[in-house]
Amino acid sequence: MAPTASVAVQAQAPWPGSDFHRPTLELLPLATQSQLHDIRRQTNEEGLVSQIAAGLRSEEKELPSLLLWNGHGLQLFDAILDSGKYYPAVREPELLSTCMPKIAHSISSGERVIELGAGNMRKTALLLRTLEMQHKHVDYFALDVSRSSLRSSIRELVGLFPWNPKTKIHGLLGTYEDCISWLHSQNDQKSPVTLLWLGNSIANFTPSEASNLIERFFRAGQASTVPVQMIAGIDGCQRQDEIVESYENEKSRNFILNGLDFANNLLGTKTFLTQDWDFCGQWNVKEWMHESFYVARRDLCLNIEEEQFRIRSGERVRAIRSGKWPLFKVADICAAANTSIADTWSNQEGSYGVYLMKSSLH
Ligand SMILES: C[S@@+](CC[C@H](N)C(=O)[O-])C[C@H]1O[C@@H](n2cnc3c(N)ncnc32)[C@H](O)[C@@H]1O
Known part of the structure; x- marks a missing residue:
């Protein structure tokens, strides 16, 4: 059993003088080494209502x-993942199970691993376990927009690593944009950052939006003189029936x-x-x-x-x-983000890829 305890977890203000909304104090039944940081610059209500109107105003x-x-929504998405009919939920874990030792080799001990849109964190456990087998310790941060899902997924993840004091597990409540701002604010933290972006979530953006986001993540690291790399799982399937x-x-x-x-x-x-x-x-x-x-x-x-x-x-x-981006499309997106693909792992038919991206910014 995990050594869980009800501890008061202060949602910490991310940086002084920010427009960070009201910090909250909540009781979370998490292991004592876990903290949930609320890094949102505004609440969902403030941000999304104007986006709803803007989206309905646009031509498309x-x-x-x-x-x-x-x-x-995340529970309904989990039902899709568990249905057996959603091929990415099979293809990505299959690929990760074969290439995880190599992926983990690209992460050094002492790094911060930030998972963007962490969801149910089922694949995270495999990465943390592999890093542990490679005798590396990391600070793991799960970023997501849903507080309830973050809390339950972190609780499950912590339960899998009950006696490992070296792997620290944290939650970051906020969006990708909030995470970029938070990274900018982390200039007193010098340990390198690996951004983990699994589940083809990067492709919920258009290619140009994705390039823009990737570049801004790397620039945030550059501004704080912190080395950043990104590992992204991207679906390249082109079969209409599937x-x-x-x-x-x-x-x-x-x-x-x-x-x-x-x-x-x-x-x-x-x-x-x-x-x-x-x-x-x-x-x-x-x-x-x-x-x-x-x-x-x-x-x-x-x-x-x-x-x-x-x-x-x-x-x-x-x-x-x-x-659904094949390798050449991913390469274009990376080039537009001033980023290069340092390594690629893909399944045999080339329909799913995991890409290690490094900055080419000077
Ligand atoms: C397609 S799911 C992938 C979940 C998980 N990474 C996986 O591979 O199973 C997308 C995840 O990203 C989160 N998400 C979506 N948009 C986001 C945003 N703008 N900022 C932060 N998280 C976001 C969702 O809540 C969800 O957990």
């Missing part, structure tokens, strides 16, 4: 994909439509009525991505923050994209 309507990742089977089913539908419930919660009104919306998906071969949409079942007029949005019957509003 979309809602922020962050709407999908509340506590319930993609459609994985992304267009009842479980995907539940996961996507939950985004509208979360939007209602944030808005404090029933703006998006369940009966008014359907779900559809589309493999967009030209853009190397699968897209999931909310579809209006009838003509709608939505009132959000004193603005009216008209949506025609059958009109689609993008919920999330999932890029």
Whole structure:
């Protein structure tokens, strides 16, 4: 059993004088070596409501994909992962199980490992175990936007490493953007950073957005004179049948439509009525991505923050994209981020890759 204890965990203010919102003190049944740092610069409500309106104002309507990742959304996503029908949930762990010793060799003892969008952290345990076998100790930070999921995943992870005082496990509550700001603030910490970005989450962005984010992560390290590298798991599948089977089913539908419930919660009104919306998906071969949409079942007029949005019957509003990027596409994205691929591990058919990226910034 893990030596867990109910300890008061202070959500620590990340940097002095920041616009960090009200720090919270909460009781978390975590192991004593774990802390949850709230690094958000603003609350979900503050950030997302204006993004909802901006997305509906744009020519190609979309809602922020962050709407999908509340506590319930993560449970619905776990149901997709466990369904056996979602090929990335099989392919990435299979690849990691063969290449993890080599991946772990690229991480030195004493580093900070920050997992971006850590989710259920099932793959994390394999990395931490492999590092332990290589006699390395790291400070592990799990970044995610859902407090409830962070707490439960960290609790499970800590339970797997009960007697290892060398592997420290922390939670960072916030977005990728918050994490970039937090890294900038860490200029008193000089240990190198490995950013771990698994589950093809990087491809929820367009290629140019992904390049921009990668570059800003590396620049944050550069500003604090901390060496940074990134390890990203990226899906390169191009088989339409597999993609459609994985992304267009009842479980995907539940996961996507939950985004509208979360939007209602944030808005404090029933703006998006369940009966008014359907779900559809589309493999967009030209853009190397699968897209999931909310579809209006009838003509709608939505009132959000004193603005009216008209949506025609059958009109689609993008919920999330999932890029499918083969090696050459990843290389383009890295080049645009002033980053190079230092190593690659891929499965036999080349349909899934894990990439080690290093900065080419001077
Ligand atoms: C596709 S899941 C991947 C989860 C996990 N890394 C895995 O491989 O199974 C994406 C994860 O990223 C988190 N996430 C999504 N957008 C985020 C953002 N902007 N900032 C921080 N985390 C985010 C979600 O809450 C979710 O846990």
